[in-house]
Amino acid sequence: MxxxxxxxxxxxxxRVFADSRGSFHEWFKGAAFHGSTGQEFGLAQANCSRSARGTLRGIHYAEVPPGQAKYVTCVSGAVLDVVVDIRTGSPGFGTWEAVRLDDTTHRGLYLSEGLGHAFMALEDDSTVVYLCSQPYAPQREHGINPLDPALAIDWPDGLVPLLSEKDAAAPTLEEAGRLGLLPSFEACGAYRRGLVGSV
Known part of the structure; x- marks a missing residue:
């Protein structure tokens, strides 16, 4: 990783093993994950979403503690997957990184608790599956508008973003901060250290 x-x-x-029959790969291995990240990943829920081309989901995150870590991959089609540092006090606060996930490379993206997550489908019927460390809890879930001009995420040209009403009405990063909705870098680190110490 x-x-x-x-x-x-x-x-x-x-590593993808392919032959005339198709292909095989290991998309998550707990021991290898721990060896690379130093973190444990407790599976509480697995989600699957299928999206039309141009669908933009996110930016989503959960309150910390306990937050919700995610391990994301695209099993059909392709998406531009984006991680956003929304943790107040973080050296990287307000920055983002994009990774293409698709059914060719079979890459996976891991996001620790407290990070924001969004993706845009680059093809019709793009299917994303993700493992979650905590179950969905509506009262702890929040969003930031993925088109926030201050974040200036470089979404692909030529695609009209298709957003849910909830995502389109989500606050900007600055507004979420003023409302006290953002996780802190310190709280995320303390929670993660507590998890490691409890293993």
Whole structure:
């Protein structure tokens, strides 16, 4: 696994074994994950979403603690997957990184608790599956508008973003900060250290 520039985010490019019958790859291995990240990943929920070309989902995150870490891959089609550092007090606050996930490279993206997550479908019927460390809890879930001009995420040209009403009405990063909705870098680190200490 390769650590991204945003602390708490990694990308994994697996070895794919292909022949005339198709292909096989291991898209998540707990021991290898722990060896690369030093973190444990407790699976609480697995999600699957299918999206039309141009669909833009996110930026989503959960309150910390406990937050919701995610391990994301695209099993059909292609998406531009984006991780956003929304943790107040973080050296990288307000920065983002994009990774293409598709059914050719089979890369996976891991996001620690407290990071924002969004993706845009680059093809019709793009299917994303993701493992979550905590179950969905509506009262702890929040969003930031993925078209926030201050974030200036470089979404692909030529695609008209298709957003849910909820995502389109989400606050900007600055507004979410003023409302006290953002996780802190310190709280995220303390929670992560507590998890490691409890293993």
């Amino acid at each position: 390769e650590q991204l520039g945003i602390e708490g985010a990694w990308v994994d490019t697996p």
